[in-house]
Amino acid sequence: MTQTPISGCGIGLRFQHIDQILAEQPPIPWLEILSDNYLNPGSVQQDYALEIARAYPVTMHGVGMSLGATDPFNDDYFQRLKALADKLQPAWISEHLCWTSAHGFVSHDLLPLPYTEETIQHVVKRIREAQERLERQLVIENVSSYLQYAQSALTEWEFLTAVAEQADCKILLDINNIYVSAFNHNFDPCKYIDSIPVERVQQFHLAGYEDKGTHLLDTHGHAVSDPVWGLYTLALQRFGALPTLIEWDNNIPSLELILAEAQKATGVQAHAFA
């Protein structure tokens, strides 16, 4: 299996669609594989991932690295992740700029970090170590958030930029997450986009949120909302037509509907530069 360049608008691979994709081989520019679901070597799941990677260009996207945690890295996790990457040869591996574990417990949810110099130093060290372990540059994603820590002294975009610059990693800019966090913390999402260094951004994520009245919840259970499409246009104009991915994790619809959403992103790309 050889690494294939990634371009265009892809979709996240979900179990519900694997058999259909393998049987029908629809024209999908690329697929993002949720690494954590395929880490068991010799399992049925990993067999599926390998089969997909033989048919399509892929990237790997994880939730379990816990880059911002203060517990030591889980060696088994890294060994399995590296082994999977060696087999799949993804164009890149992305992970979230957050923490998921502390003091031996694992939340399996993406928890925000305080935006301080101390945290930057800590996370930069961890990302460098992760990159060494994986023998490749990481792509880190901004997460949506529902709280800000009292001790945070920087904006999220200042924090993200400093971490990416100092760790020398790339950024997966999740446009929906920017919009959700901007609403929840009352900041200007355009300012966020305008502040991220262009050369660091490798990929975009698009997804749907749920409006809970008092806050927006990043559920990945709906179509991309109109304000997020608007923000995506702004991002395209600043960063260029970078590879974009539609994420859908809850209320998962038919493959055709998700592919239509990816087609819509392709249309927005064309329109952004018209």
Add this chain to the structure above:
Amino acid sequence: MHLPELQQQLISAIFQRDQLTAAAGLVKVQGSLSSEQRVGIYRNSAHGILLDYLESLYPVSLELVGTEFFGQTAHHFIDQAPPTSPFLADYGAGFAEHLAKNPALQDLLWIVEITKLEWVRHAAWHTVNQEPSDFTQLEALNEEQQAELRFQLPTSAYLLSSSAPIHSIWLAHQIEDYPDKLRFEEIDLQQVERVLIFREQRRLHQITLGTDDWDFLTAVQSKATMGELAEQFAEQLPWLFSVAMQNGWLPTFSTTKAS
């Protein structure tokens, strides 16, 4: 506050409701939500992820006890036994034991047996692939080696014996039609069932066993040699062996002494 203490406070609030107020002290006051509500969003979100996962793992148990009871019990379980592994598929083994302690289920412990069955199905599905042995090698064995021969169940195989008809109940709750599927009302809940579960490629097998097959496979699982099997099953052995081979229950063998 340094990062380790901050993370300890937040993760404590996620898995212990009474720690929400303490963790709220970490949070900047803003907007219409209180700091405690903001921490609560994370507690709800983490619990929601784990609840969805447990529901996907135990669909028949969920149907049997109902969404509300399952949800309450699952939330309690999550607080009592939070995940400690980054591999989500490792989580949930103790859920049956947790259900078994619930006073409301003391007269319905057959439901717990179904929960155990569902965990075993999950565990079998996640077992790694296995190459079958080369059976042509058997031809080269001498008489002594044949007596020491040990056949093996698939590495994904589980043998479950239950005082409840777990296979029949599980089947009754499947959407698909199966030849031996009964309606739940037709099942005698006092009936003993012995079940073999194993994975073959991308297919999970779940088979009820008669007493003879059960005894035979239990002996095989206990690493009995062909000599010992011959002694235990006498003239039944050729038939038992033939059924097991035809059904793919014995994909590998070993000619070395058991450790």
